[in-house]
Amino acid sequence: MITLSNIQERIIEAIKQSGLTQSELAKKLGIKQQQISCYVLGKKMPALDTFANLCKVLELDPAYILCVE
Numbered sequence: 001m002i003t004l005s006n007i008q009e010r011i012i013e014a015i016k017q018s019g020l021t022q023s024e025l026a027k028k029l030g031i032k033q034q035q036i037s038c039y040v041l042g043k044k045m046p047a048l049d050t051f052a053n054l055c056k057v058l059e060l061d062p063a064y065i066l067c068v069e
Helices: 004-017 022-029 033-042 047-058
Strands: none
Touching: 004 033, 004 047, 022 033, 022 047
């Protein structure tokens, strides 16, 4: 069963492995660094449009992040 926790873990790992700072990633996504911090801390999930852009910027397969590969 897919859980929100599984998705959060994959988002967190992808952000950490990107090599980008939270500020750099936020700038590329057009959002505040604090939002990235919330994703990394597992406090918040990105909005759907932000999620799509996050996948694009980090060159991620959305199916992998959503645990449906």
